[in-house]
Amino acid sequence: MRAEDAPDDALVEAAVADDRRALEVLLERHADRLYGVCLRVLADREDALDATQEALIAVTRGLARFDRRSRFTTWSYRVAVNAALDVARRRRRAPLPSEPISDPVSAAPPIDDRVAAQIDVTDALALVPLEQRVAIVLRDAYDLEYAEIAEILDVPLGTVRSRIARGRNALAEELGNRSEDPERPRSER
Amino acid sequence: MNDDELTPDEARARDALRSVPAPRLDDVARRRLVRRALDAHSGEDPGDARRRDAGRSGEPRRAWAWIGAAAAVVVALVVVGIALRGDDSDTASSEGAAQRETAVSEPSRGESDGAGESAQSGFAMLESPGEVLAFADGLTVAFSTDATRTLAAAPACADALPSGSQTDASAPATYRGEDVVIVAGRDPDGVAVVYVVASADCRLVETLER
Numbered sequence A: 001m002r003a004e005d006a007p008d009d010a011l012v013e014a015a016v017a018d019d020r021r022a023l024e025v026l027l028e029r030h031a032d033r034l035y036g037v038c039l040r041v042l043a044d045r046e047d048a049l050d051a052t053q054e055a056l057i058a059v060t061r062g063l064a065r066f067d068r069r070s071r072f073t074t075w076s077y078r079v080a081v082n083a084a085l086d087v088a089r090r091r092r093r094a095p096l097p098s099e100p101i102s103d104p105v106s107a108a109p110p111i112d113d114r115v116a117a118q119i120d121v122t123d124a125l126a127l128v129p130l131e132q133r134v135a136i137v138l139r140d141a142y143d144l145e146y147a148e149i150a151e152i153l154d155v156p157l158g159t160v161r162s163r164i165a166r167g168r169n170a171l172a173e174e175l176g177n178r179s180e181d182p183e184r185p186r187s188e189r
Numbered sequence B: 001m002n003d004d005e006l007t008p009d010e011a012r013a014r015d016a017l018r019s020v021p022a023p024r025l026d027d028v029a030r031r032r033l034v035r036r037a038l039d040a041h042s043g044e045d046p047g048d049a050r051r052r053d054a055g056r057s058g059e060p061r062r063a064w065a066w067i068g069a070a071a072a073v074v075v076a077l078v079v080v081g082i083a084l085r086g087d088d089s090d091t092a093s094s095e096g097a098a099q100r101e102t103a104v105s106e107p108s109r110g111e112s113d114g115a116g117e118s119a120q121s122g123f124a125m126l127e128s129p130g131e132v133l134a135f136a137d138g139l140t141v142a143f144s145t146d147a148t149r150t151l152a153a154a155p156a157c158a159d160a161l162p163s164g165s166q167t168d169a170s171a172p173a174t175y176r177g178e179d180v181v182i183v184a185g186r187d188p189d190g191v192a193v194v195y196v197v198a199s200a201d202c203r204l205v206e207t208l209e210r
Helices: A008-016 A020-042 A045-065 A072-091 A113-125 A130-141 A146-153 A157-180 B008-019 B027-041 B046-086
Strands: B123-128 B131-136 B139-144 B166-175 B178-186 B192-198 B204-209
Touching (some): A008 A045, A008 A072, A020 A072, A113 A130, A113 A157, A113 B008, A130 A157, A157 B008
Antiparallel strands (some): B166 B178, B178 B192, B192 B204
């Protein structure tokens, strides 16, 4: 079986046995997902790339200690979230809503409503408190179960429920603020 | 509470978040991140890998970059000379600044056009009143600027750039209303980039890649 077709478990086993190709395929397979988590948590492309790099390095260095009681994806989510939180703490700055993840809107040609709505969500998400943001990203953007999120964040199930509920309400409030004044230029919101 | 018992606000937030497509890395960035992680796994310091990569592919490119930059400057001087010769004498006395007949442009990225690429290869900054053009190996980025200023040989805030970056030309400008230093050069992987660094606190504001 080609490494590209192998399941994660087989790749992990081969990588731990020093199969560099297996490790490369494993990292390439999951890099986008880890980057996506980091970007949504950090709301800054450069910070997300830094966090993703740290996460991928942590995966390669920690793979031998991965006990495989959980899925590789769960473990790697945990690594990525920790890397993103580390970067956020080091930066010690709140994400700037005027610096959306996407390219500057004010200089771009008119965009359709669907894309505009996605930019609004991205901007609004950046204003949700960090811990709540992580929880709703894992739940609503990546469809993880509450128990899996609790394992990733190493917090009790009740804490996960609370963070998700508060995070969704915070996001809804931010989205509501945006829809109240639709004439205001997006870059000034 | 489970997701079947959401308030309307919570359901709205959930649906909004689900509607945004998952971000993806471009192929170049993904390969770069994975390669560095593999290098780290094999015991090599990622910084060493970056320097090695720059050394392996960067030397010939760097030589060509300097040749390109010199060629770009010569071309610019010829163009300016022709323009000044055709202008009034008082225009010619304007402190030798490169005076190009281009409108002030808003910050824009990736404004690379086919016609300009061959002449704009290499690394250079060209300034005129009202505009700075950063050329980085075919990547052309225009920035608005407040005044004509002299080019800086070494960028301020160099420590703000990713370790292992190569800087070839820099100039002060404004970007989204903020005083910045624009730096044309290469990132640690040898990719042509234009860095935008905030003058006030040396924060890396933006990295524009080809």
